[in-house]
Amino acid sequence: MTKPKRHKIILTTTDSEPNPKVLFDRSLSWKGRGMLSFLLTFPRDTDFTVSELTDLSPDGRDSVKAGIRELIQAGYIRKTVAPKRRGGFEYRVYGKVE
Numbered sequence: 001m002t003k004p005k006r007h008k009i010i011l012t013t014t015d016s017e018p019n020p021k022v023l024f025d026r027s028l029s030w031k032g033r034g035m036l037s038f039l040l041t042f043p044r045d046t047d048f049t050v051s052e053l054t055d056l057s058p059d060g061r062d063s064v065k066a067g068i069r070e071l072i073q074a075g076y077i078r079k080t081v082a083p084k085r086r087g088g089f090e091y092r093v094y095g096k097v098e
Contacts, residue, residue: 011048011068011077011091013039022095027074031059035067036076039093 022028022036039048050068054061068091071077075097080090 011039011053011093013042013044013046013093014095022076025074028076029070031063031067032070032074032076035064036071036093036095040095 022040023033025033028036035053042048050061050064053064057064059067068077071093072079072091076095077091077093080092
């Protein structure tokens with residue numbers, strides 16, 4: 001039996017500069033605050049994969065994925081259907097929760 005194909009998680013930044021208020025969001029752990037601040041320092045529409053984030057950090061893959069899950073739960077990363085050229089889903093990174 002073959003395993004179902006898993007789509008690559010691609011995080012895309014939406015804001016061009018970090019929002020200092022996220023540093024004071026008490027619903028986020030220090031890991032979540034740091035990861036969000038890091039992602040928002042890159043230009044708008046910068047794409048990252050979990051592997052790339054893991055390579056940029058001393059944390060392992062599971063830790064990076066846990067940080068992403070935390071940001072999804074808090075509303076800073078939103079999952080949408082990706083354009084057909086990518087397939088699967090797209091994860092957009094926002095500097096504030098709406």
